[in-house]
Amino acid sequence: MQLKEIIFNSLKNLNEYFISDDKIKISFYDLYLYVFKESEILKKQIGENNRIIIFSNNNIDFIKNLLVIIYSNNFPIVTNSKYSNEKIIEIVKKFKINFITDSFYNIISTNINHKNTDKNCFIALFTSGSTGDEKIVVLSEEAIFNNTNSVIKNMNLTNPENIAIILPLYHSFALITQLFTSLITGANIFLKDNSCFYGELIEFIKNKNINTIAGVPTTFKTILLDKGNIFNSVKHITVAGAALEIDFSKQLKEFFPNAQIWVGYGLTEAGPRVTAIEYNDINFLKGSVGKSIDDVEIKISLDGEVLVKSLSTMNFYLDNKKDTKNKIKLDYLHTGDTGYIDKDGYLYIIGRKDDIFMSGGEKIAPLMIENVLNSYEKIDMAIVYPEDDIILGKKPVAILKLKNDNITTKEIYNYCLKYLDKSITPRIFYKTDEIPLTHNGKIKRNNINLCKKTKI
Amino acid sequence: MQKNKNITEIIKSIISDIGMIDDDFDSNAHIKNDLGLDSMSIIMIILELNKEFNIEIKSTDVKEENFSNLNKIDIFIRSLIK
Numbered sequence: 001m002q003l004k005e006i007i008f009n010s011l012k013n014l015n016e017y018f019i020s021d022d023k024i025k026i027s028f029y030d031l032y033l034y035v036f037k038e039s040e041i042l043k044k045q046i047g048e049n050n051r052i053i054i055f056s057n058n059n060i061d062f063i064k065n066l067l068v069i070i071y072s073n074n075f076p077i078v079t080n081s082k083y084s085n086e087k088i089i090e091i092v093k094k095f096k097i098n099f100i101t102d103s104f105y106n107i108i109s110t111n112i113n114h115k116n117t118d119k120n121c122f123i124a125l126f127t128s129g130s131t132g133d134e135k136i137v138v139l140s141e142e143a144i145f146n147n148t149n150s151v152i153k154n155m156n157l158t159n160p161e162n163i164a165i166i167l168p169l170y171h172s173f174a175l176i177t178q179l180f181t182s183l184i185t186g187a188n189i190f191l192k193d194n195s196c197f198y199g200e201l202i203e204f205i206k207n208k209n210i211n212t213i214a215g216v217p218t219t220f221k222t223i224l225l226d227k228g229n230i231f232n233s234v235k236h237i238t239v240a241g242a243a244l245e246i247d248f249s250k251q252l253k254e255f256f257p258n259a260q261i262w263v264g265y266g267l268t269e270a271g272p273r274v275t276a277i278e279y280n281d282i283n284f285l286k287g288s289v290g291k292s293i294d295d296v297e298i299k300i301s302l303d304g305e306v307l308v309k310s311l312s313t314m315n316f317y318l319d320n321k322k323d324t325k326n327k328i329k330l331d332y333l334h335t336g337d338t339g340y341i342d343k344d345g346y347l348y349i350i351g352r353k354d355d356i357f358m359s360g361g362e363k364i365a366p367l368m369i370e371n372v373l374n375s376y377e378k379i380d381m382a383i384v385y386p387e388d389d390i391i392l393g394k395k396p397v398a399i400l401k402l403k404n405d406n407i408t409t410k411e412i413y414n415y416c417l418k419y420l421d422k423s424i425t426p427r428i429f430y431k432t433d434e435i436p437l438t439h440n441g442k443i444k445r446n447n448i449n450l451c452k453k454t455k456i
Numbered sequence: 457m458q459k460n461k462n463i464t465e466i467i468k469s470i471i472s473d474i475g476m477i478d479d480d481f482d483s484n485a486h487i488k489n490d491l492g493l494d495s496m497s498i499i500m501i502i503l504e505l506n507k508e509f510n511i512e513i514k515s516t517d518v519k520e521e522n523f524s525n526l527n528k529i530d531i532f533i534r535s536l537i538k
Contacts (some may be wrong), residue, residue, distance in 0.1 A: 196495045199518035222499060243464045342504045360496065391499055413476040422494045427476065 003145040004071060005157040007183045008032050013280040018190050019060055026060060026237070027185065034064055039071035042107070048073040049115045051097040053091070056170040058191045063169075063179065069125065075116050077136060077318075079122040080170045082421055095136060095318055113166040120315055125172050127268045136318035137172075137268045138374065147271040147312035148180045149155040150294040155262050155276050155439060160187040160236065161211040166219065173240045178214055187212070188344075202229055214238040216361030221391050226252055231256050238262040241358060241393075243287045243349065253279060265289035265347060269311025270333055274298065275347050286402065288346040298347055299332075305333040305353055306339045313445055328342065362391040362423045362426075369396060369426065370443075372419045376412065378404040381435050383443050383451075384426060397428040399453050401435050409456050429456045459489050463537070466508060471497075471526065474500045483526040498523065511536045 008014070014029035026435045052069050054076050056062055069076040077097070094099065096114045096328040120140035127135050152158055163182050167174035180191045190208045195201060202223055205213065210233060218238055223229065233282040237259045239251065244252070244263055252261055263277040266272040275298070277290025292298045296363060313333050316324040327334055336356065339349040355366045366384035373382035386394035400412075409429055416425045430453035436444040464483075472479035475493045487493050493501075502513050513536070522532040 172533075196493065196498045197519050197523055198495070198499070199514075199516045199522075200520065202516050203519075222495075223515065225499075225502075226512070229515060392496065410476045410478075422492075423496070427474075 003141045003148075003180075004183075006145070007180075012234050013186075016186055018182075019189055019191070021190065024060055024187055030077055030414060031064065033069070035067045035071050038064075038068045042068055042072040042074070042080065044398060046072075046099060046107065047073070047115075049117070050074045051077060051116045052099040052101070053077050053079055053088070053097050054101045054105075055079060055103075056168060056175075057081060058165060058169055058193045060191065061105050065101065075121045075124065077126075077177060078170050079105075079126050080168070080421075100170065102368075118315070118318075123175075125170065125175065125268050127171065128363060128368070135320060135323060137331065138315045138318050139312075140315050143271045143312045143314065144176055144180055146295055146310070147176060147273055148184055150296065150312070151177055151181055151273050151276075152185060154293040155236075155264075155410060156260060156278075157181060157185065157212070157236070160185055162209055163187045163189045163212040164192060164208065164210040164214075165189055166192045166204075166215055167168060167240070168215065171240075171361075172268040173214065173266065176271065177238070177240075177266075177273055182244070191354055195294075198225075205231055209233050213237040214240060215221070216241050217244060218360035218392055220252060221248070224248075224255055232258055234258050234259045236262070238264065240264070240266070241361060243289050246285050249279065256377065265306075265337075265349060267337075269314045269327060270296075270308050270310065270335070271314065273312075274308050276312070277346070283342075283344075283346045286348075288342070288348050290347065291345045292347070298341065299335075300339065300341055303353075304338040304340070304346065304348070304350070306335045306337045308335060309333070357386045357396075359386065359389075359394050359396060360423065362421075364394075364396050364424050369398065369416070369420060369424065372413070372416055373398055373400065376403060376415050378407050379412075383435055383445070383448060385445065385448050387428070395428075396424065396426045397430070398426045399432050399435065400456070401429045401433070402431055405431075407456065412456070430454060431456050463509075463534060464526070467505065467529055467533060468526060470504045470508065471529075473503065481526070483530075485526070486502055486524055487526075487529075488524075503534060508532060509537055 015027050018028045018031050019026045033291045052074050054066055056078050083321055092110050096112050098109055098112055099109055102108055121138050122141040123137045124138045127137050165174055165178050169175050192204050234256045235258055237256055262276055264273055264276040266274045273293055274296055275290040275292050277288055299307050301307055309332050336353050337349050338351050339347055341347050357364050369384040370382045373379050379400050380403045382398050384396050384398045387397045389395040412429050432451050436447040438444055468479055474497050475491055485491050506513055507523055521530055
């Protein structure tokens with residue numbers, strides 16, 4: 001049976017609520033009727049096998065329309081609504097996108113007629129490589145079916161109740177591990193946009209009687225900023241990203257006393273979940289990200305890279321054979337992360353083969369930011385690297401060799417915002433007289449601490 | 457605390473410095489929708505306000521009704537300083 005059939009067929013009671021909020025109440029039956037009616041209409045209007053960009057929002061309209069695209073046998077490419085118009089035009093041309101949704105989820109033609117001929121394209125998500133170039137990860141129906149089932153089984157989610165989805169749905173973790181899992185298990189979901197005002201998130205968890213919640217470490221660090229917020233209703237937490245610091249883990253357990261606390265390792269290209277571990281496992285506080293979940297095999301290459309083989313691995317990067325070939329070799333996905341596996345099969349992540357680092361759940365490619373900084377007329381050369389941050393874990397900062405000393409932090413930051421999203425733009429800039437370079441003219445990143453610098 | 461400096465001016469300058477925006481913004485401008493500040497900026501502003509005014513803003517008080525614009529932040533901070 002395919003995932004599309006399973007989503008509605010496996011539910012015991014279609015009259016159960018999928019979303020039940022102060023404003024919206026939608027049962028699985030309502031959702032089923034909407035999706036089947038509208039997908040037939042869409043099929044008649046535009047046919048099948050079209051590449052359609054759909055902008056994600058944490059609301060019911062996004063979910064309904066995503067399912068309509070899937071059930072009409074078209075190919076949704078889920079993306080972040082923060083992209084500028086120029087960027088979208090570039091993406092449409094580069095990836096031969098046939099249709100794009102507007103803010104009301106109307107489907108607008110791009111006048112590109114080339115249909116998608118690739119097989120097994122169920123859903124696609126954006127990711128960025130070390131240079132910051134967009135790549136589109138194509139996942140098959142089988143991949144998502146396998147990953148969601150392994151997650152449900154391994155992370156004890158067979159009977160989840162009130163699930164809060166607060167991570168943006170363009171993240172593979174939120175979309176696959178949370179949304180599709182909820183659709184399969186029949187859980188009642190509560191959607192919340194990642195609000196600036198984190199007091200509202202605390203109220204949301206308490207008032208909605210949330211049982212299951214997932215977030216990146218930053219989400220929880222903001223919740224834990226002050227004492228006194230004990231969340232008794234929460235039974236299941238998943239923290240996406242890497243292993244947690246011991247103090248932070250213990251604090252989480254204190255604030256969520258009745259919750260299983262899960263951490264895991266994953267990446268969009270792996271479909272996404274690879275490993276999982278719960279707080280009570282003796283290896284959790286040792287910093288392991290757990291053992292591989294069902295149907296996933298992990299091993300370490302001779303040069304220390306984590307390799308993954310599973311039925312959930314992406315098909316390919318859309319229209320990008322070169323990077324696909326470098327990423328999947330002999331059926332093993334090369335993750336770019338380095339680590340080791342202990343004698344009992346527990347995975348520990350050490351770092352990256354490239355310079356990418358995570359900041360508050362966002363992947364940061366220093367080279368992409370450096371390219372933007374280097375394009376500014378007053379900057380001769382820039383180097384971007386991570387500094388420790390109490391909330392974000394790591395934050396990007398930049399050291400600049402200047403052409404013109406008459407420069408302010410605001411000026412540089414606002415220049416960067418023309419090309420970069422706020423979540424990845426440095427807020428701290430240093431100036432220096434000399435950036436350490438190799439004889440080939442490449443930045444010596446390991447020597448960055450030796451660089452004499454002053455804050456701008 | 458810089459006692460001689462007007463409370464509103466201090467808050468304004470914290471928002472302007474952390475949000476990387478000019479300090480001539482409208483006091484009714486929405487901190488997220490109009491000024492474009494993100495969640496990380498809000499956290500940094502809260503931490504800075506705590507330090508500057510020697511107060512302790514509770515996480516549960518970081519809500520739209522208290523922090524959506526300069527005027528509201530001003531009223532909220534004054535209520536804590538009293």
